[in-house]
Amino acid sequence: xxxxxxxxxxxxxxxxxxxxxxxxxxxxxxxxxxxxxxxxxxxxxxxxxxxxxxxxxxxxxxxxxxxxxxxxxxxxxxxxxxxxxxxxxxxxxxxxxxxxxxxxxxxxxxxxxxxxxxxxxxxxxxxxxxxxxxxxxxxxxxxxxxxxxxxxxxxxxxxxxxxxxxxxxxxxxxxxxxxxxxxxxxxxxxxxxxxxxxxxxxxxxxxxxxxxxxxxxxxxxxxxxxxxxxxxxxxxxxxxxxxxxxxxxxxxxxxxxxxxxxxxxxxxxxxxxxxxxxxxxxxxxxxxxxxxxxxxxxxxxxxxxxxxxxxxxxxxxxxxxxxxxxxxxxxxxxxxxxxxxxxxxxxxxxxxxxxxxxxxxxxxxxxxxxxxxxxxxxxxxxxxxxxxxxxxxxxxxxxxxxxxxxxxxxxxxxxxxxxxxxxxxxxxxxxxxxxxxxxxxxxxxxxxxxxxxxxxxxxxxxxxxxxxxxxxxxxxxxxxxxxxxxxxxxx
Numbered sequence: 001x002x003x004x005x006x007x008x009x010x011x012x013x014x015x016x017x018x019x020x021x022x023x024x025x026x027x028x029x030x031x032x033x034x035x036x037x038x039x040x041x042x043x044x045x046x047x048x049x050x051x052x053x054x055x056x057x058x059x060x061x062x063x064x065x066x067x068x069x070x071x072x073x074x075x076x077x078x079x080x081x082x083x084x085x086x087x088x089x090x091x092x093x094x095x096x097x098x099x100x101x102x103x104x105x106x107x108x109x110x111x112x113x114x115x116x117x118x119x120x121x122x123x124x125x126x127x128x129x130x131x132x133x134x135x136x137x138x139x140x141x142x143x144x145x146x147x148x149x150x151x152x153x154x155x156x157x158x159x160x161x162x163x164x165x166x167x168x169x170x171x172x173x174x175x176x177x178x179x180x181x182x183x184x185x186x187x188x189x190x191x192x193x194x195x196x197x198x199x200x201x202x203x204x205x206x207x208x209x210x211x212x213x214x215x216x217x218x219x220x221x222x223x224x225x226x227x228x229x230x231x232x233x234x235x236x237x238x239x240x241x242x243x244x245x246x247x248x249x250x251x252x253x254x255x256x257x258x259x260x261x262x263x264x265x266x267x268x269x270x271x272x273x274x275x276x277x278x279x280x281x282x283x284x285x286x287x288x289x290x291x292x293x294x295x296x297x298x299x300x301x302x303x304x305x306x307x308x309x310x311x312x313x314x315x316x317x318x319x320x321x322x323x324x325x326x327x328x329x330x331x332x333x334x335x336x337x338x339x340x341x342x343x344x345x346x347x348x349x350x351x352x353x354x355x356x357x358x359x360x361x362x363x364x365x366x367x368x369x370x371x372x373x374x375x376x377x378x379x380x381x382x383x384x385x386x387x388x389x390x391x392x393x394x395x396x397x398x399x400x401x402x403x404x405x406x407x408x409x410x411x412x413x414x415x416x417x418x419x420x421x422x423x424x425x426x427x428x429x430x431x432x433x434x435x436x437x438x439x440x441x442x443x444x445x446x447x448x449x450x451x452x453x454x455x456x457x458x459x460x461x462x463x464x465x466x467x468x469x470x471x472x473x474x475x476x477x478x479x480x481x482x483x484x485x486x487x488x489x490x491x
Contacts, residue, residue, distance in 0.1 A: 060084075064254050065239065072288065076326065083326035088244040090121040091140040091330070093170075095205060096177055097423040098134040098465060110311045112143035114177065117329065125489050128439035132465035133204030133421050138170040141240075141323040141330030144314075145171055145231070145282065148337055149178045151307055152229065152280045157346060158182040159228035160388065164217060164271055167194035169201030171233050171284075176207040184385040186227075186392065188213045188220075199400050200485065206423040208369075209382050211389060212400040217270040223395060228344070230271045231282045234264045240286035240332020243325070261291045265299060272300065277342020280305065283320070284335040293334040294319040305337040359405060359413055363424050369402070377416070378405040380424075417482050420459055420468045431459040432470065442467060445486045447479050 061084075070077045094103065094114040109115030117140065124130045124137055153159065160183060163172045167189040175185055187202060187210055189195040195214045202210055237257045238248035268283065275281055285292055297304060297319035304319040313327040320336030358378055360366035369380040372389075381389055381402035389401055404418040419425055432452050434442055439462040441448040452458075452472055460467045460481075469480040 061242065061249060062252055065252060069288065072290075073324075076324075079326040080324060083324075084243045086243070086325075088331065089140060089329050090118040090137075091143075092116055092118065092135045092137045093143060093174060093177075094135050095133055095173075096180075097206065098132065100129055100134045100463070100465070102129060103135070109140050109143055112140075112146045115140060115143045115146075123491075125487060126440060126491060128434075128436065128443065128462035128467060129465060131204070131443055131485070132462065132467055133206055134465055136170060136173050136201070136205070138174070139241075139286075139331050139333075141328060141333035142170060142233075142284070142286070143174065144321075144323070144333070144335060145174055145284070146178060147309070147311075148282055148307055148335065149175070152282075152305070152337065152339075156180070156182065157228075158384070159346075160184050160186075160226065162186045162188065162220065162227045162230045162271075162274065164188050164220065164230060164232050164267065165234060166212075167191070167198040169198045169205075171231055172198070172202060172210070173205040173207075175231065176202075176205060176210060179207075179209065181207065181209055181382075182384075183209065183228075184388045185210045186213055186388075186396075187211070188215055188396075190214060190216055195399060196484075202400070203418045204421055206421050208380070208402045208422060208424050209385050210401070211385065211392060211398060213392070213396045214399050215396050217267040219270075219396060221270040221273040223274040223392075225276045226274050228276055228279045228346075229282070230275050230279070231284075232264075232267055232271055233284045234260075234267060234292075236260050236264070236285040236287040236292050237289055238286055239288050240323075240325075240334075242332075244331065257287075257289050257291055260287075261289070261296060264292055264296050268296060268300060272340070275340050276344060277340055278344025279340050280337060281340065282335065282337050284333065286331065286333055288322065288324070288332055288334070290317075293317065293322070293336070297336045297338065300338065302338050302341070305339045307337060357405075359415075362405065362415065362419060362426055362429065363403075364426050365424070369424075371405075372401075376407050378407065379403065380405050414480075415457060415469055417468055417480070417485075420466045425466065429459055430454050430456070431461045431466070432472075433461050433464070434467070436462070439467060440487065442470070442479060442481060443485075443487045445479055445481055445483065447477060450477070 069080060073080050091109060093112060096114055103116045106116040106118055109117060161175060163175060163185065166172045166187040172185060172187040179185060187198060189198045199212055202212060237252055237260050241248050271281055283297060294317050309321060315322040315324060320334055323330055323333040325331055357366050357369060357371045357380060363369060363380060368383055370383055370386050372379050372381060379402050403422045403424060404416040406413055406415040406419060432450055438448045442460050455472050457469060457471050460470050471478045
């Protein structure tokens, strides 16, 4: 008798390793349940989609991960797997203080006023407006932080905010836009190379009411009851980024999930101590794991704070809100909010330091700033955050604050790149407008031929947006765009 050809169900069961299922469920009986669920979900899928789903499910992702997602999603599992085979949406968030019209026709992100989906992914490296800090390329789901901010701070109070795990800077730049110059943001990143990226992105964004630190989470526990709001975008197993970050797939394991959950627990404990009574903690990850999400919030022993969600497709969990790529136009994301017990009392004080700026003409409103000098560099600090800086510099390792204005070289003042990109820079500073070709050459560190009768320090601009400094002299000009930021990639 001829042997019956293997069915889709048979192939699916053979290709999926039982070992991965047993790692998750522990016994052969539970492993059988795992396969029963798999068979049910595949058989409920339209036949024309099965091959694509099977290919993604069995060759790209760990079996243990697939088993977890099947139990979590039930009948939605095939649609979830299918979504992982689709291209990731390209999205960005505009800088409200550096307005451009370039993306006016693009689709808006419903939960973020300045968020946009792009129909196609351009080469951001070769867009001078990207280097000018007019927008930040960011995954759409994570922009939901805006909805949380608006609901926990409806009166737009000046508050003290900590972004504890801030690199590369997406949430910090978003918070700075939402804070609109009020209050102080402490943006922290422990790892040195990631801290440098964080600094670069915050400098490009241009808001001066920020203090960048490089500390462990436990260092903040000593700042008991200090912050009005703490955001933790926690290091996680990264499942929500699988379709755009293949390294995350290779690094995933159930052991790593458990390690991440413990690390997150330690971070949350430190965050809780430095949060004021009545203050809010926002916790987010880019994973689907309950162990890293709801269960971490449950361990805190406090109830979650309800967020009004008007956008369709966002899934309510026991303690937060989950974004799945088959239900929203974005990647996997989780967010939860809780309010610390007690009454919130605002105590944001503005100091009046006497230190005057060495070069006040570089700023629009120099009277709003105080000056400090660190290692031959001059910094302009908003008076609204001066008291916080004086306190925090005794407690934390501060990498940057306010606006780095520049340094003295003999009798000459050399303005810093930070100043060129600051939203507080003066409006009357001389500038040279570059076309696209000239701007790219400038960003490479080159000195293209330009026509200008001006001599001295001036800004290189593109479409009236500052890129950096140049110094014009009678027979030549010098390019002061920082070497570490220059474009190295070839078109």
